[in-house]
Amino acid sequence: MHVKPNHTFEPKIVAFVCTWCTYAGADLAGTARLQYPANTRVVKFPCTGRIDPVFILRAFQKGADGVLVSGCHPGDCHYMAGNFHARRRFAAFRALLDFIGVDLQRLQFSWVSAAEGGKWVEVATELTERVRALGPMREFKELEAQEQWSGAIDSPELQEAYEAVGNI
Numbered sequence: 001m002h003v004k005p006n007h008t009f010e011p012k013i014v015a016f017v018c019t020w021c022t023y024a025g026a027d028l029a030g031t032a033r034l035q036y037p038a039n040t041r042v043v044k045f046p047c048t049g050r051i052d053p054v055f056i057l058r059a060f061q062k063g064a065d066g067v068l069v070s071g072c073h074p075g076d077c078h079y080m081a082g083n084f085h086a087r088r089r090f091a092a093f094r095a096l097l098d099f100i101g102v103d104l105q106r107l108q109f110s111w112v113s114a115a116e117g118g119k120w121v122e123v124a125t126e127l128t129e130r131v132r133a134l135g136p137m138r139e140f141k142e143l144e145a146q147e148q149w150s151g152a153i154d155s156p157e158l159q160e161a162y163e164a165v166g167n168i
């Protein structure tokens with residue numbers, strides 16, 4: 001599907017990265033004076049295995065338009081298998097996001113090592129441009145509206161009605 005670019009919109013991107021590889025790679029990009037979009041807010045963790053999918057949901061709820069999760073390449077995790085756990089968890093989590101109506105193009109998982117400043121720039125730029133073309137994240141606003149609606153189902157008035165029906 002062709003997505004009309006929205007050049008006036010600057011997306012907010014949150015990048016959850018492991019401190020040993022991707023954070024060091026992003027740092028290298030900075031010291032090498034490589035340019036990448038200022039839209040990216042980097043949050044570091046000891047390992048991608050520590051990044052709970054709930055953090056991603058919270059980032060979207062708090063206004064992120066795109067989320068990047070990045071860590072050490074397979075076999076390079078400083079905690080042995082943290083990135084393998086993360087990869088499995090995010091495969092399942094993506095299916096859940098898809099189910100609740102979030103465009104999966106807004107979420108990216110990548111491997112960037114401490115020596116890959118250039119790859120960091122590519123990944124951050126690509127995600128920012130893709131999300132800029134998609135426009136602001138609206139899915140959660142729609143979900144919030146649905147939640148309000150489902151909250152109405154549990155309203156005291158309706159509970160009373162259910163009980164009344166149950167007593168007939």
Ligand code: FES
Pocket residue numbers: 018019020021046047048049071072076077078079082083
């Ligand atoms: S330490 Fe980098 S992914 Fe585990």
